[in-house]
Amino acid sequence: MSGNSPMSAGVGERRAAVPHTSMFLRMLVRAAVLRRGRAASALLAMIVAAAVATAMMNLYVDVQAKLRKEFRSYGANVVVVGKDGAALPSDAIGKAEVVLGGRGLAVPFAYVVARTANGQSVVVAGTDFERVQKLDRWWSVSAWPSGPGEALVGMRALPVVSPDDKAFDLSFQGHTAHMSVAGTLQTGAAEDNRVYLAMTDFLAWSGVQPSTIEIAANGSAEDVNAVVARLTGILPAAEVRPVRQIVEGETRVLGKTRATLYASAVLIVLTAALCVLATLTGWVFDRRKDFAIMKALGASERLVSSFFAAEAAALGAVGAVLGFVIGIGIAAWIGRVNFNAPVGPRFSVLPVVLAGSVAVALLSAIVPMSLLRRVQPAIILKGE
Amino acid sequence: MFARLLYESFRRQKRRKLLAGIAITLGVAVATAMIAVATDIGDKINRELRSYGANLLITPQEDTIDVEIGGVNLKPPSDGNFLSEADLPKIKGTFWRNNILGFSPILPVNVPVSAAGRSQDVTLLGTYFAKKLSFGKDQFTTGVHNTHPWWKVNGAWPADDSQDVLVGDHLARKLELHTNDSVDIAGRNHKVAGILSTGGPEDEQVVAPLGVAQQILGKPDAVRRVYVSALTKPEDALARRDPKTMSGELWDRWYCSPYVQSIAYQLQEAIPHSHAEQIRQVAQNEGTVLSRIKGLMLLITLAALFSSALAVSAAMATAIFERRREVGLMKALGAGNFAVAALFFAESTLLALFGGLIGFFAGSWLAHRIGRSIFDAQITIQPVLFPVIMAIAVIVTFAGSAAAIRRAVRFDPVFALRGDA
Numbered sequence: 001m002s003g004n005s006p007m008s009a010g011v012g013e014r015r016a017a018v019p020h021t022s023m024f025l026r027m028l029v030r031a032a033v034l035r036r037g038r039a040a041s042a043l044l045a046m047i048v049a050a051a052v053a054t055a056m057m058n059l060y061v062d063v064q065a066k067l068r069k070e071f072r073s074y075g076a077n078v079v080v081v082g083k084d085g086a087a088l089p090s091d092a093i094g095k096a097e098v099v100l101g102g103r104g105l106a107v108p109f110a111y112v113v114a115r116t117a118n119g120q121s122v123v124v125a126g127t128d129f130e131r132v133q134k135l136d137r138w139w140s141v142s143a144w145p146s147g148p149g150e151a152l153v154g155m156r157a158l159p160v161v162s163p164d165d166k167a168f169d170l171s172f173q174g175h176t177a178h179m180s181v182a183g184t185l186q187t188g189a190a191e192d193n194r195v196y197l198a199m200t201d202f203l204a205w206s207g208v209q210p211s212t213i214e215i216a217a218n219g220s221a222e223d224v225n226a227v228v229a230r231l232t233g234i235l236p237a238a239e240v241r242p243v244r245q246i247v248e249g250e251t252r253v254l255g256k257t258r259a260t261l262y263a264s265a266v267l268i269v270l271t272a273a274l275c276v277l278a279t280l281t282g283w284v285f286d287r288r289k290d291f292a293i294m295k296a297l298g299a300s301e302r303l304v305s306s307f308f309a310a311e312a313a314a315l316g317a318v319g320a321v322l323g324f325v326i327g328i329g330i331a332a333w334i335g336r337v338n339f340n341a342p343v344g345p346r347f348s349v350l351p352v353v354l355a356g357s358v359a360v361a362l363l364s365a366i367v368p369m370s371l372l373r374r375v376q377p378a379i380i381l382k383g384e
Numbered sequence: 385m386f387a388r389l390l391y392e393s394f395r396r397q398k399r400r401k402l403l404a405g406i407a408i409t410l411g412v413a414v415a416t417a418m419i420a421v422a423t424d425i426g427d428k429i430n431r432e433l434r435s436y437g438a439n440l441l442i443t444p445q446e447d448t449i450d451v452e453i454g455g456v457n458l459k460p461p462s463d464g465n466f467l468s469e470a471d472l473p474k475i476k477g478t479f480w481r482n483n484i485l486g487f488s489p490i491l492p493v494n495v496p497v498s499a500a501g502r503s504q505d506v507t508l509l510g511t512y513f514a515k516k517l518s519f520g521k522d523q524f525t526t527g528v529h530n531t532h533p534w535w536k537v538n539g540a541w542p543a544d545d546s547q548d549v550l551v552g553d554h555l556a557r558k559l560e561l562h563t564n565d566s567v568d569i570a571g572r573n574h575k576v577a578g579i580l581s582t583g584g585p586e587d588e589q590v591v592a593p594l595g596v597a598q599q600i601l602g603k604p605d606a607v608r609r610v611y612v613s614a615l616t617k618p619e620d621a622l623a624r625r626d627p628k629t630m631s632g633e634l635w636d637r638w639y640c641s642p643y644v645q646s647i648a649y650q651l652q653e654a655i656p657h658s659h660a661e662q663i664r665q666v667a668q669n670e671g672t673v674l675s676r677i678k679g680l681m682l683l684i685t686l687a688a689l690f691s692s693a694l695a696v697s698a699a700m701a702t703a704i705f706e707r708r709r710e711v712g713l714m715k716a717l718g719a720g721n722f723a724v725a726a727l728f729f730a731e732s733t734l735l736a737l738f739g740g741l742i743g744f745f746a747g748s749w750l751a752h753r754i755g756r757s758i759f760d761a762q763i764t765i766q767p768v769l770f771p772v773i774m775a776i777a778v779i780v781t782f783a784g785s786a787a788a789i790r791r792a793v794r795f796d797p798v799f800a801l802r803g804d805a
């Protein structure tokens with residue numbers, strides 16, 4: 001343990017033949033090696049603080065993206081509709097996908113009012129079932145249609161369209177489609193009143209082109225606005241609008257969560273920094289004998305100060321790097337546990353953590369140094 | 385003697401005790417604030433999630449299907465069944481009335497609207513804006529303010545007992561209508577109180593107080609559907625079960641949990657001839673978002689607890705490590721290991737209690753500030769948190785001191801007194 005002599009740094013100084021710089025380095029290294037216990041506890045505090053700070057900063061940056069992904073399960077945040085209910089140009093869906101560039105999902109919808117076999121009106125929609133499954137994950141569907149001629153029937157439309165759950169006929173402008181019920185759909189909203197067909201079936205039967213494209217665009221509110229702006233430019237015949245209900249709800253909840261996270265991060269980092277300050281101050285103060293001996297042996301005030309400062313800075317830097325690695329691990333673990341996706345390491349955090357750690361370490365060296373400077377070395381060496 | 389040692393130790397080593405005390409206070413304060421925020425965040429975020437609007441929809445039981453595309457209803461408005469407006473306050477009489485944050489009835493009618501020589505057939509929605517209602521002794525205000533918070537009005541919201549209307553901003557542009565203009569709806573003049581923007585089909589519609597729509601339709605008391613916004617508990621296995629198959633006790637538990645399903649069931653009970661259904665887009669996603677945010681806060685709280693525990697431990701270890709000479713002196717004078725350890729533990733406990741007490745109140749204050757500034761609401765601090773926090777403070781301080789105390793006690797007094805420590 002560290003029962004060894006604290007004077008070892010002083011002993012080293014007597015070997016005066018060694019050049020000045022290597023002496024300085026040697027004092028730094030020996031101080032850490034010989035008094036392992038104290039140095040280790042100071043380093044531990046530094047590592048914990050740096051790790052927590054790294055984890056919080058990593059999370060703070062990454063959580064937004066993670067939460068945004070969760071919010072996309074609310075469905076479309078942008079809607080493209082033909083002006084005054086007109087159909088969209090047939091290349092609209094392709095253009096929308098080009099604008100999204102893989103960072104979102106675009107689903108076409110076409111609507112007509114058809115008549116059932118006994119003359120009741122019902123809204124029939126054509127869409128792409130594969131994409132709807134991804135866009136509207138809250139749809140509760142008993143079985144998705146898998147082949148041509150199969151329809152998805154809303155819960156409330158079912159008794160009207162197909163009371164005995166068998167195949168049914170739909171007619172629109174003289175054309176009749178014979179469909180079978182693949183499954184039922186329940187959403188609690190307007191969809192329950194409709195019959196959904198695959199787009200190919202729908203087009204072959206009614207000839208009506210899609211009039212609506214629902215888009216789930218990934219990214220921040222600015223990204224979504226950019227998508228809206230580009231779509232407006234590329235589709236002049238259509239009206240593009242953000243779904244305020246979804247966009248505003250998301251902004252609000254995300255904002256509150258971020259603010260809470262921010263407050264927690266500040267609190268935790270502040271505590272960690274203060275505790276490092278306390279531990280390191282004690283550590284430096286504890287080495288007042290080294291300080292006194294150096295001064296007694298003729299070291300200048302500047303040399304002694306720079307020695308302690310260098311020691312503290314080295315400790316801060318080592319602690320920061322180790323803490324950074326651990327902190328990234330913590331952030332990744334939190335990401336895995338909570339979001340099923342690891343929080344990626346952000347190396348932009350490293351300089352911040354490094355600078356912060358060194359600054360705190362230097363600060364905790366300066367306070368006891370300025371106290372000690374006023375004291376005569378003789379008094380310290382006497383054991384006061 | 386023991387008490388005097390203890391007292392003198394605190395009196396003479398103010399700096400060291402202060403440092404250790406500050407570390408404990410800080411650690412406890414952060415732990416308290418984080419636990420308080422984490423336990424309350426579920427409720428706070430749940431309320432924020434209500435900005436997505438209503439999560440329940442009440443419709444007449446034997447309703448015909450809607451023939452509606454893009455917010456335009458092609459079904460004759462008098463077709464089908466209606467709910468009775470007089471029954472609506474009963475929503476606030478259900479078991480979970482305090483979880484129901486608001487509701488708004490909707491009555492759509494198709495009307496010709498004309499202004500400045502232009503005319504168009506549009507849908508007029510009758511609803512509550514901020515209607516004052518009472519059920520029993522309860523007074524409450526409800527309407528689209530609560531259930532559709534993303535609706536924005538340029539101008540003023542109409543009063544619920546007035547004849548003023550809101551015009552959707554697309555429609556207003558087409559008809560060149562502005563705030564305070566007068567508009568002819570179904571042969572009667574109405575004042576435009578404001579221009580409504582929603583980003584939805586309402587932008588093409590007229591929204592009026594419920595009474596106006598009932599008057600046009602000639603059916604006083606009629607309501608087509610009611611949107612209800614309720615605080616719910618995330619769905620679990622019990623929530624998804626069919627209540628009809630449940631045994632008595634299980635059924636009670638289901639009925640008395642604020643699941644969206646059980647609230648729907650109770651709404652159906654409260655309003656005659658009605659059918660209540662969750663709006664799955666809103667209701668189903670709340671649970672996932674909520675559990676993610678709660679999980680995140682829980683993990684962060686764990687990290688905070690861990691780091692404050694380590695900080696307290698480090699501070700205690702340092703404080704004891706510095707006092708080896710004292711230990712040497714005590715042992716040289718004949719004190720046993722037990723006496724020395726007892727003294728240190730007593731000191732730690734005192735520090736932990738003081739630090740814990742101050743830290744708890746500082747942490748409560750912090751939690752309060754966080755709640756005020758972020759959620760604009762009080763964060764409730766459970767009284768049970770106090771003993772828990774104090775116990776944690778004492779245990780962590782003890783654990784942090786234990787290793788250092790053991791080392792200090794084992795230390796040879798000769799080395800300590802010679803000054804090699």
